[in-house]
Amino acid sequence: MNILGPCAAESEEQLLRIAQRISRVSRAYLTIFRAGIWKPRTSPDTFQGVGDVGLTWLQRVKREYGLPVATEVATPEQVRKALEAGMDYLWLGARTSANPILVQTLTDAIKEHPQALKGILVKNPVNEDAALWIGNIRRLQTTGLPIFAVHRGCNHRPCWAMAYQLRQEMPEVPLLLDPSHMSGDAARVSGLCRIAAELQYDGLMVEVHDNPQEALSDAKQQITPAELEQIQQQISDSETIQHPAAQRSNDLLWLRHMMDEVDDALWETIAKRMEVSRRIGAYKKANGIEVVQPDRFEQILTRRLAWAQNKSLTAGTVRQIMEALHAESIRVQQ
Ligand code: PEP
Ligand code: MN
Numbered sequence: 001m002n003i004l005g006p007c008a009a010e011s012e013e014q015l016l017r018i019a020q021r022i023s024r025v026s027r028a029y030l031t032i033f034r035a036g037i038w039k040p041r042t043s044p045d046t047f048q049g050v051g052d053v054g055l056t057w058l059q060r061v062k063r064e065y066g067l068p069v070a071t072e073v074a075t076p077e078q079v080r081k082a083l084e085a086g087m088d089y090l091w092l093g094a095r096t097s098a099n100p101i102l103v104q105t106l107t108d109a110i111k112e113h114p115q116a117l118k119g120i121l122v123k124n125p126v127n128e129d130a131a132l133w134i135g136n137i138r139r140l141q142t143t144g145l146p147i148f149a150v151h152r153g154c155n156h157r158p159c160w161a162m163a164y165q166l167r168q169e170m171p172e173v174p175l176l177l178d179p180s181h182m183s184g185d186a187a188r189v190s191g192l193c194r195i196a197a198e199l200q201y202d203g204l205m206v207e208v209h210d211n212p213q214e215a216l217s218d219a220k221q222q223i224t225p226a227e228l229e230q231i232q233q234q235i236s237d238s239e240t241i242q243h244p245a246a247q248r249s250n251d252l253l254w255l256r257h258m259m260d261e262v263d264d265a266l267w268e269t270i271a272k273r274m275e276v277s278r279r280i281g282a283y284k285k286a287n288g289i290e291v292v293q294p295d296r297f298e299q300i301l302t303r304r305l306a307w308a309q310n311k312s313l314t315a316g317t318v319r320q321i322m323e324a325l326h327a328e329s330i331r332v333q334q
Contacts, residue, residue: 001203021225281333
């Protein structure tokens with residue numbers, strides 16, 4: 001299953017142009033057309049979506065290109081309007097997914113006419129919280145509709161551990177990857193699509209715009225239909241097509257992605273430490289203080305060794321790492 005289309009519907013012509021291109025990409029398995037019309041934007045000064053009129057544009061996409069259509073809902077009123085307009089799928093965004101009361105309210109609204117829908121997609125919450133995501137899926141499952149989980153990461157980090165936990169606890173729930181929101185960067189979309197294939201995700205949700213630079217929202221992360229076609233050529237459809245749960249286990253690959261993500265965070269933290277060190281160096285110089293302060297290093301080391309006692313870290317290793325960090329700090333300060 002692939003959900004493809006622009007971040008936001010901007011005009012009727014734009015939607016039809018993009019739908020025409022998407023309708024020509026591989027249909028080896030279900031392709032759904034996406035466009036947001038009520039956009040959850042951070043700032044009230046930016047484009048908030050075209051609103052209700054977008055539903056009639058999506059109806060035209062469905063009629064003229066035979067594509068099932070999906071849009072995002074965040075209020076019971078939006079659910080009602082979307083169902084009345086014949087949307088095939090609805091998705092709950094990451095901000096909505098952070099609020100279980102809202103998810104329950106939307107579930108109740110969908111339950112009034114569940115037969116009008118083919119399925120519901122729910123993104124992971126904006127914060128890394130697998131339990132909340134799982135709870136949302138359980139709420140939505142009470143509608144009796146097929147529920148799909150969409151992994152979009154947090155703060156442009158993948159948070160592989162969160163998706164791994166979901167897959168372990170709910171192997172029957174189809175898991176899709178959204179490389180657009182996960183990276184926030186069009187250049188990283190194809191690499192993430194490849195990882196999704198490797199990890200046997202059940203599909204993708206990708207933002208596709210015919211003129212990304214001019215997009216009214218998420219301009220940096222949308223790819224063109226031509227780029228989408230390239231990605232599709234690279235990844236054969238069979239790789240992400242529905243895998244029975246039993247065949248999915250590739251734990252080593254998952255664990256390696258998790259480790260790479262931890263390493264990224266670790267090195268970013270080390271770089272931040274050196275930046276603080278540089279500022280300390282400037283202060284010491286301005287105030288005539290010696291760079292090397294052995295007492296201070298002993299204090300830091302003692303505190304770290306005490307902390308490490310409750311972790312599975314050996315004192316020797318902790319000491320070696322602290323000494324390496326300290327040596328680099330001195331170099332930066334000098
Ligand atoms: C979207 O899909 O356009 C969207 C707003 O996504 P998210 O909720 O993941 O930020
Ligand atoms: Mn978007």
